[in-house]
Amino acid sequence: MSIKLGIIGGGVMGEAILSRLIAQQVYRPDQVLVSDPQAQRREVLSQRYGVNVTSDNGVAAKADEVLLLAIKPQVFKAVASDLVSKDGNHSSASETLPMVISILAGVSLTELEAAFEHQPVIRAMPNTPATVGAGITAIAPGKTVTANHIEQAKTLLGAVGEVVEVSESLMDAVTGLSGSGPAYVAVMIEALADGGVAAGLPRAIASKLALSTVWGTAQLLQDKQIHPAQLKDQVTSPGGTTIAGIAELERSGFRSALIEAVQAAYRRSQQLGK
Structure with a gap:
């Protein structure tokens, strides 16, 4: 089984993105693994979309292509620390590691890149119309992100609406508007x-x-x-x-x-x- 997309956090926005990716066949259900601490939530996502589920964030973090962070910003440090302690997803710069896309409000690229130091990181800010595929998402690329990474992120986030690219300095303004x-x-x-x-x-x-x-x-x-x-x-x-x-x-x-x-x-x- 090859997991191409790992999602940490199966809440409202995580499910919104997941549902559209599956519906538009960007990923097959068997290519997706969602990590969530709540057993009931995992059961719902498994039955509703046919995706793989786990309570182990480290497993989801080992996806082949993309790791989507869809957790609450308040728990980011704890989750990131847990991944490091498990030697889960960024133990060596020589490994092939997934691109990280974070939809965590207020968590900067500096913080994200420190936690995932060997991985390309993109910070994203979607809005709630994404739950019906009518959202708009602003993305800010990190230091090691390539043009191919940006196109991959636009394909993934484009499943829930339009995507625009901005510098990270504008992300607070994006939050205030969209x-x-x-x-x-x-x-x-x-x-x-x-x-x-x-x-x-x-x-x-x-x-x-x-x-x-x-x-x-x-x-x-x-x-x-x-x-x-x-x-x-x-x-x-x-x-x-x-x-x-x-x-x-x-x-x-x-x-x-x-x-x-x-x-x-x-x-x-x-x-x-x-």
Whole structure:
């Protein structure tokens, strides 16, 4: 049995990536080994996707091609220390070792490369829409990463959405925008629905209209490749309803609030990484 992909951590994001990789046949189930400390979780992943499972992180770390770290950032040091003590995956620079892809928020390339000193390391920041294949992931390559490694990472992470490459210095900004962004959009959709209810719409109809409006607008901007301001101008007629609504958004500081939200999350991400 040849294990090409090892995954340490079978939680929500780990499963999201796993499910899409299997569905898109990037890897066969028998080529994947997932390590998770919870027996119930291992059973679920085994039955749901047909992959190999284990409670031994050291076994998963010996995958032939890629090791995906999908654990909580708080346990990274303990997991990394355990791998070293077991002489599991990076005992010699001469060994053929898998590329490491980490989706751990706040864990720097410096920390990752110190833990996996003989391996190419890529730091990645996906967001929650990845669970339905509509996410976007930013990747920052480490010192020994080659063009082939980057393409391999893009293939793997592209299974859950788009992939962009950035320098690590921008990862906190990525966290503030796309990492935390789904929550901002969710609040906006909720507020739009509340506005509809305030105007007399039934809750179910208001929620459907709000969600579909946001979804459709994003799709339109993506497909037509136009600037958001251009679409806004197309919808806004002189003296009409839309300009009245936009004027109220401007009076309430809607645009500034979103900018400040991204910056606040960016600053918090910086704090968590120290």
